[in-house]
Amino acid sequence: MPFRNTSPQEMFRRLAELYPPQKSYARVGGDFEAWKADLYPQVTACLGDAPPRVPLNPELVVEWQQDGLIMQRWMIDVNEGLSAVLWINRPIDLAKGERRPAIMTWHGHGEFGKDSVMGNDGSSERRENIALHNYDYGRQMAQAGYVTFAIDWIGCGDMNEAHKPYFRSHNGGRDWCNFYYLHATMMGMTSIAINVANGKAATDMVCDLPYVDPDRLGIMGLSGGGTMTLWHGLCDERFKALEIICYSDLWAYFGFQDLNYCGMQVAPGLYKLIDLPDAHGLLAPRPLLVDVGVYDSCFLIENALACFRQVEAIYEAAGARDDLHLDQFVGEHSWGANKSEDFFGKYL
Numbered sequence: 001m002p003f004r005n006t007s008p009q010e011m012f013r014r015l016a017e018l019y020p021p022q023k024s025y026a027r028v029g030g031d032f033e034a035w036k037a038d039l040y041p042q043v044t045a046c047l048g049d050a051p052p053r054v055p056l057n058p059e060l061v062v063e064w065q066q067d068g069l070i071m072q073r074w075m076i077d078v079n080e081g082l083s084a085v086l087w088i089n090r091p092i093d094l095a096k097g098e099r100r101p102a103i104m105t106w107h108g109h110g111e112f113g114k115d116s117v118m119g120n121d122g123s124s125e126r127r128e129n130i131a132l133h134n135y136d137y138g139r140q141m142a143q144a145g146y147v148t149f150a151i152d153w154i155g156c157g158d159m160n161e162a163h164k165p166y167f168r169s170h171n172g173g174r175d176w177c178n179f180y181y182l183h184a185t186m187m188g189m190t191s192i193a194i195n196v197a198n199g200k201a202a203t204d205m206v207c208d209l210p211y212v213d214p215d216r217l218g219i220m221g222l223s224g225g226g227t228m229t230l231w232h233g234l235c236d237e238r239f240k241a242l243e244i245i246c247y248s249d250l251w252a253y254f255g256f257q258d259l260n261y262c263g264m265q266v267a268p269g270l271y272k273l274i275d276l277p278d279a280h281g282l283l284a285p286r287p288l289l290v291d292v293g294v295y296d297s298c299f300l301i302e303n304a305l306a307c308f309r310q311v312e313a314i315y316e317a318a319g320a321r322d323d324l325h326l327d328q329f330v331g332e333h334s335w336g337a338n339k340s341e342d343f344f345g346k347y348l
Contacts, residue, residue: 009259016256021274025281025314032284032317040282043274044235046267047193048185051079056205061085067119068092069142076205078198084151085158086202087118089142090211099213101348102147102206104199104239105138106221106228109177109262113157114138114150117225133222133334141220144341146348147212151202153195153228153264154180181263191264192231199232207238214238216348222246222291222335223298227265233283241347242283243340245291246333248307249299251275260298277307281314287323288315289343291336298333323347 005011020027023039054077061073074086094100107117112129119139121127130136138148152159155176162176181191207214219239221229226247233242251271254260270279280288290311292304308326315324325343329336 013252013256016252016271019272020252021271021278023273024275024278024310025317026275026277026310029317032314032319036282036284036318039273039278040234043267043270043279043282046190046270046273047196047231047235048189048268049187050193050197051082051189053197053201054079056201058086058205065092067139067143069119069139071118074205076201078151078201079194082198084198084202085114086149086151086205087114087138088147088149088206088209089118089138090147091142091145094211097210099211100145100147101216101218101344102149102212102214103138103141103218103220103344103348104203104206104232105141105148105150106199106219106225106232107135107150107152107156108133108221108223108225110156111160111162113152113160115157117222118148118150132332134331134337135222135335137220137222137335137337137340140337141340141344146218146344147206147209149202149206151198153198153224154191155264175262177262177264179263181266185268190267192227192267195228195264196232196235199228200236203236203238216240218242218344218348220245220340223333224264230279230283231267233286234279237286239286241287241289241344243289243291243343244280245335246293246296246299246304247276248280248290248292248304248311249276250303250307253303254299275310277310278314280307280311281318284315284318285320285323287320287325287343287347289325289327289339291327291329293329293331293333293336295331296333 072088117138142148220243222245226244327336327339
């Protein structure tokens with residue numbers, strides 16, 4: 001009798017191997033501009049609808065000084081029926097009338113969301129979280145002279161339902177990233193589209209601040225924050241320079257084989273079109289810094305470098321190879337921090 005497979009997981013892994021993306025640059029090659037012009041609208045269409053914009057109605061909740069910074073906690077409305085906490089850090093030494101470049105700092109998975117990234121080290125658990133990933137780039141980059149800002153993506157931090165008593169006892173231990181993705185697709189949207197829309201609202205708010213230069217915006221994020229840096233950058237060209245931290249790999253490996261993804265990373269039909277390196281490459285010719293950890297246990301170094309080499313070929317085709325940078329650092333799943341200040345200093 002022939003061998004029969006009864007594992008749906010093995011079926012999907014095999015399909016990913018048999019049917020690689022049809023429009024990956026590594027497969028089709030050719031003129032970069034023509035490739036991007038054809039592909040970009042198809043890729044962004046995979047996100048589905050974006051929620052409608054609403055007035056921000058900003059409210060400054062509290063302002064304090066810490067670590068040589070002025071830190072602010074705001075509330076803004078980001079879409080119909082949803083508000084977000086927006087955290088802003090800025091250097092204390094800003095001169096009157098001075099405008100600084102601003103960097104949006106997306107967080108990765110974890111219950112603390114944006115708080116760790118922006119420097120909330122008020123408990124031993126938070127300090128441990130920051131130390132593990134060198135995670136407080138929203139604080140460190142502000143100390144380097146930038147205005148930094150962050151909100152949570154849905155499912156984390158102040159948008160983490162596990163912090164709400166009813167859901168803590170009634171969701172059966174479900175992963176909220178996947179729950180929200182299911183809700184979103186029923187409405188013709190995706191979690192990515194919602195998070196990008198919320199991020200755009202936060203960016204609108206920050207661009208109106210008197211000490212921010214709206215023409216000098218950067219964006220950076222680790223892991224799931226790398227996911228959001230990628231997609232927010234693709235959907236919002238106000239960002240002039242981008243740093244994707246420990247989010248380089250190939251979907252057939254980290255996704256279909258290792259199951260290292262969730263609903264907040266999913267754009268339906270995307271893998272029919274492109275692989276992750278192509279999505280990175282669509283950012284060209286904008287400057288891009290990629291952080292890759294030699295000991296990263298989430299995105300293995302061999303796959304991460306294979307991804308980067310494909311991105312490198314795309315940037316070369318775009319005539320922008322000099323604006324693609326790699327920080328290959330000796331460390332785990334974390335922010336390398338070796339080239340960020342120089343990178344954003346050069347381009348912002």
